[in-house]
Amino acid sequence: xxxxxxxxxxxxxxxxxxxxxxxxxxxxxxxxxxxxxxxxxxxxxxxxxxxxxxxxxxxxxxxxxxxxxxxxxxxxxxxxxxxxxxxxxxxxxxxxxxxxxxxxxxxxxxxxxxxxxxxxxxxxxxxxxxxxxxxxxxxxxxxxxxxxxxxxxxxxxxxxxxxxxxxxxxxxxxxxxxxxxxxxxxxxxxxxxxxxxxxxxxxxxxxxxxxxxxxxxxxxxxxxxxxxxxxxxxxxxxxxxxxxxxxxxxxxxxxxxxxxxxxxxxxxxxxxxxxxxxxxxxxxxxxxxxxxxxxxxxxxxxxxxxxxxxxxxxxxxxxxxx
Ligand SMILES: [Cu+2]
Numbered sequence: 001x002x003x004x005x006x007x008x009x010x011x012x013x014x015x016x017x018x019x020x021x022x023x024x025x026x027x028x029x030x031x032x033x034x035x036x037x038x039x040x041x042x043x044x045x046x047x048x049x050x051x052x053x054x055x056x057x058x059x060x061x062x063x064x065x066x067x068x069x070x071x072x073x074x075x076x077x078x079x080x081x082x083x084x085x086x087x088x089x090x091x092x093x094x095x096x097x098x099x100x101x102x103x104x105x106x107x108x109x110x111x112x113x114x115x116x117x118x119x120x121x122x123x124x125x126x127x128x129x130x131x132x133x134x135x136x137x138x139x140x141x142x143x144x145x146x147x148x149x150x151x152x153x154x155x156x157x158x159x160x161x162x163x164x165x166x167x168x169x170x171x172x173x174x175x176x177x178x179x180x181x182x183x184x185x186x187x188x189x190x191x192x193x194x195x196x197x198x199x200x201x202x203x204x205x206x207x208x209x210x211x212x213x214x215x216x217x218x219x220x221x222x223x224x225x226x227x228x229x230x231x232x233x234x235x236x237x238x239x240x241x242x243x244x245x246x247x248x249x250x251x252x253x254x255x256x257x258x259x260x261x262x263x264x265x266x267x268x269x270x271x272x273x274x275x276x277x278x279x280x281x282x283x284x285x286x287x288x289x290x291x292x293x294x295x296x297x298x299x300x301x302x303x304x305x306x307x308x309x310x311x312x313x314x315x316x317x318x319x320x321x322x
Contacts, residue, residue, distance in 0.1 A: 023103070023106075023107055023110075024100075024103045025100075025102075025103035025104045025105070025106050025107030025108075025110075026107045026135070028096070028100050028103060028104050028107075029104050029107055029108070032094045032096065033049075033094075033104070035310075036091070037049045039108070045086075045089060046086060046089075046091055047082070047085075047086065049108055052108055053105060053108050053109035056078065058105060060076075060078065061101075061105050062098060062101045062102060062105065064079065064091075065094075065096050065101040065104060065105070066093075066096050066097065066098060066101050067093055068090065068091040068092070068093060069090065069092070069093045070093075072090055092310065092311075094310075095313040095314075210253040210293070211252065211253065212253050212254075212255050212291075213248070213252050213253065213254050213255070214228075214254075214255045214256075214257060215227075215228070215246070215248075215254055215255070215256050215257070216228065216229065216230050216231050216240075216256075216257045216259075217231075217256050217257065217258045217259070217267055217282070218231035218236075218237065218259055218260065218261050218282075219258070219259070219260040219261070219262075219265035219267060219282035219304065219315075220234075220237075220260065220261045220262055221262050221263065221265075221308060221309050221311060221315075222304070222308070222309065222311035222312060222314050222315040223315060223317060224267065224302055224304075224315070224317040225237070225242040226242060226243045226246045226317075226319070227240050227241060227242050227243055228241075228243065229241070230257065231259065231261070232259065232287075233261060234261040234262070237261065245319075245320075246318075246319035246320070247319070247320050247321075247322065248294055248319060248320070248321045248322075249321075249322070250294065250295065250296075250297045250321055250322060251293075251294070251295055252293070252294055252321075253291060253292075253293045254291070254292055254293075254294065255289055255290070255291050256280075256289070256290040256291075256292070257287050257288075257289055258280050258281075258282045258287065258288045258289075258290060259282060259283065259284070259285075259286060259287045259288070260282040260283055260284045261284065262284065263284070263308050263309065264281065264282070264283055264284070264306050264308065265281075265282040265304045265306050265308050265315070266279060266280070266281055266282060266303075266304050266305035266306040267279060267280055267281070267282045267288075267290070267302060267304070268302065268303050268304070268305045269292060269300055269301075269302055270300065270301045270302070270303060271296070271298060271300060272298040272299050272300070274301075277292065277300075278290055278292045279305060281306065282304075282306075294321040296321065297321050297322045298320075298321055299318060299319075299320050300318060300319050300320070300321065301316060301317070301318050302316060302317040302318060302319070303315070303316045304316070
């Protein structure tokens, strides 16, 4: 039965679905906190968080996880004590919102977080049966259930088609097939015709008389540098004069030459109503050109849309059109 092989492969593909059984708090914790914290495995950059929910009250914890920088700035005595103990390394503001902070605290206080192996879902651990934890167990059970369902369906179909019914009116069958094809074609073409004109491509705003103003943009972890002279590499940063304030005269057609001096970033322009109006990738060793005509006097924001590191959420800039 060689057909069973792709089915097993499909089962493996579906396996990561089991990860979804991880609680939202655990997921946030693993994404944002494990670089510096363990639960029950000792101090890393920050303290071991085992039992932390009994060391602080919930309100303090929520605020701390959301804005540790502000807590420290407010000279909170508990925070200053911790800062001193951890060699003045301050925990960064991770942009965690209140709901997320509460989920993380719930996770930190739950039994799930108490054990040692349970928090660690590195691949080596999840395949060793010795330290199997609840997340791995959920993934395994989900995988097995999905696999069993697929195998059963396959076997049922294999059984039902073993003896094909010999008397099929092929003409009638082809007719049905044609009708299905026609119906599907009408639906697809109809949907396409009805929606194509609404595809959000900008109409070209450029007229031959437009003056093009070139602005160079160099993205760097975690900010954007604008300049009137080209920036190609981090070497140029030493000589190129960056603009402190970017003001564009109303009605100008700007051609942004966008590159990056380190990792991949994105350069996205938002208008004053926070609607994205244009974007392009900022890639090292490559320059993307983006033409935008600014007919509206307003403050525009620039955001990075490509996760580029721990400070990505802070990567924003602005310019003014007037
Ligand atoms: Cu980024």
